[in-house]
Amino acid sequence: MVTQACTSGGSADGYHHHSSQLPGASGVHIFKVVGSSIEALCTGTLYVKRGQTYSDEVVTASRCVPSTAADKYRVYVGALLPRHMTVEQLGRTLIEVGSIFATPLYAQYNELKAMGLTVLKLKHRVKITQGVESFPLPYSSTSATAGMPCYVSGVCEHGMPVRIHYQLLTPTQCAQHLGEKYLPNVMYCGVGQKEILQHPIGSPLLCESSGRWTQFGIYDHSLNRPMAYNAVYTGKQEPREIALFMKLEDDDVARIQTLETNSV
Secondary structure, three states, rough: OOOOOOOOOOOHHHOOOOOOOOOOOOOOEEEEEEEOEEEEEEEEEOOOEEEEEEEEEEEOOOOOOOOOHHHHHHEEOOOOOOOOHHHHHHHHHHHEEEEEEEEOOOOOOOOOOOOOOEEEEEEEEEEEEEEEEOOOOOOOOOOOOOOOOOEEEEEEOOOOOEEEEEEEHHHHHHHHHHHHOOOOOEEEEEEEOOOOOOOOOOOOEEEEEEEEEEEEEEEEEEEEOOOEEEOOOOOOOEEEEEEEEOOOOHHHHHHHHHHHHHOO
């Protein structure tokens, strides 16, 4: 797994952190299937209950997968995103989705109506292995802070797993950039190198807390405004973005499934 634009060595944005101490790959890729067409949509992570090694639950963003027909979606689990398979070959490797639980948070806001958590219930369980990792969600009393080392785990244009360093901003800084669009109770915002992650929506925001990599949020969307910074490893100006992440807590996965089941 690499920490730059599909090259070896170094860590993205010149952020120095020994590679053996960095978070692994989430290795979950979500596709939409319509007839003979298969389209890569976004990224997700396996949610594994504490003490277990198998999971049939994938966490992603409602902006990518709303509450809709489950048979339209498939999941590929693997460190490398396949790029040169035929539709038939790819179809045989994808896992079917049995049900979808989605709860957009703020339907009344035009900008935020698609923002929320989606849980995909797979038709069979998947084992956690190297290259397909699961990360604990934080307890409700724990939040990520601007001083924590944080990465977004996903894939780059060559289908290789990659992690991009994102510097979280303080709530005050987020409010300065986002104005009324920033809701501190449900969002983080951070700055990272853009145009590296492919299909970033749903990718996990992983921050080191008490010596452990924890998934504090989900990549939801970025602001469409030009920014630049001097990359330490190249000395060149590289484009960067301000991204919004939806906050997660440990009981969110079970709570969303309970809410939607009770509303049926």
